[in-house]
Amino acid sequence: MTSSDNNFTLAIHGGAGTILRSKMTPEREAAYHAGLRRALEAGRSVLASDGTALDAVTAAVMALEDEPLFNAGRGAVYTSAGKQEMDAAVMDGRNRAAGAVAGLCGPRNPVLAARAVMEKTDHVFLIGASALEFCRDQGLAFEEPSYFFTEQRWNALQETLAMRQTGADDRDESRKHGTVGAVARDRKGNLAAATSTGGMTAKMPGRVGDSPVIGAGTWADNETCAVSGTGHGEIFIRYAAGHEIASLMRYARRSLEEAARTVVVDMLAPAGGSGGVIAVGQDGSFALPFNCAGMYRGVVTADGILRTAIYDEPLIDHKDR
Template sequence: MTGNKISDNDFALAIHGGAGTILRSKMTREREADYHGGLRRALEAGRIVLADGGSALDAASAAVMALEDEPLFNAGRGAVYTSAGTQEMDAAVMDGRDRSAGAVAGICGPRNPVLAARAVMEHSGHVILIGESALQFCRRQGLAFEEPTYFYTEQRWNALQETLAIRESGADDQDESRKHGTVGAVARDRHGNLAAATSTGGMTAKSPGRVGDSPVIGAGTWADNETCAISATGHGEIFIRYAAAHEIASRMRYAGQSLEEAARAVVIDMLAPAGGSGGVIAVDQAGNVSLPFNCSGMYRGVVRGDGRLLTAIYDEPLIDFRNA
């Protein structure tokens, strides 16, 4: 999906709640409404910032915080479990104005990991902090922490048990919703600046210590005013190996491709044949938006200056769910 060039004082925000959605056959009307509602709340959180003249970075952060607070999505409160029954969260932010970036990996405790990533960007001389040292840094910055019970959801715990049982049986797990999940936001503000933010709980039953593409700048997160802002979701190892987000920006910069051409070429023609199931959300300096994915679906949404909160889950047009 692309948009026409927007006016200089307009804005664009796109979000995702992860690729690899619940299978249509298992999705109830009530559950579907819940997902659309969560996406709409995140869009509105970012829209308020942009409509008030706020920065793309603030808007992307606000949208991701809203998604992290939703137990439906695999980030923050809804993070999945490792094979050891623990939770390890990753997040990243990037500012397109000067390519400032911050990321955290393998943490559990901060209520909003995206704020931990932003603290690294704004209050340290580093790009990525991990594990206990990252947690100590977050405490020094005064970030809000939660007890482990806050991050527990029965759905995620049951998914871990099901995945472990499938592995024990030797069967092939066909449920994409257990294999990957992430949340993210990309924005173009009224000043023409771009930003991206991504947050994830990783893969259900992943090995403790595994880090995916979300906090890897150029793989799962990227922002540069001269090209685009990207947040990815999918099979992180493949996205890292192909530097997916940076590849899209490079195709725009050096090959002269449009945002839509570059994003689709990477997601459909490059990642899919390599086993890189997933998708991206992308916005360019002109406010064009692209949301390609190569799997069963991707929780996603877009809002512009007209205030319409458009969302979708499967291979379908974005809709105003209130009027659906």
């Protein structure tokens, strides 16, 4: 879908491999839609005030990190050792400036840590203890481990570990990959992307997925598109998913929709890369393809109508904001 030149576009996701329909209660489904709407509104308010795409995606991802339902920030999943290790990245399409962090637990909003790396250092990627020290030096808000704890994520870890011991087949994709992200085009035509995640439930300590890897789970370039991915991170990295979408647009002259769907459906899926992406093009168009049970997602443009969806269904208009 497209947007006119002077308008803005914001798309968000709260992870692919959603809770199975058979396990989703009406109350929980409503809560997910509400969380998505809050994030859309946070980004929309920036863009409607002629703010930058970078500020908009940062605001939207912060809202998703603060929402315990999603696997980022508060509500991040646990490693096999029972710890939380969070990753995040931001990228500015104006000049391909980027910042990323990995393996953190402490900063309230990992996306702000990634943005600080981009804006306050000469580097792109910081990890572990040194990244935490840098975040403290920058005065970022920190929280105790209890702030990030949710019973849902802890129980998911115990269930996954038990399944591994018994050799049971875990077909619940919501345990395997969950991420939050935002992509935007502002009124000046600039693009930006931001992605944040707790990773995969019961992942090996120290594992880093695609979310903070520039060109894989996060990408933005004004000449083509901005992309944020969610899915099986190892496959997204191996196929450079975000950059591949941009390359199909740049060199093969594919539309955003064609490029995004080609990568998600024709490249990632056959390789075992379950998941999806959200993408916004230089012209304000957007694409939200996924190849699994569903993807928590939403879009808002200059008409101000917040639109969200979870499963393979049309976006739902929320006109009563």
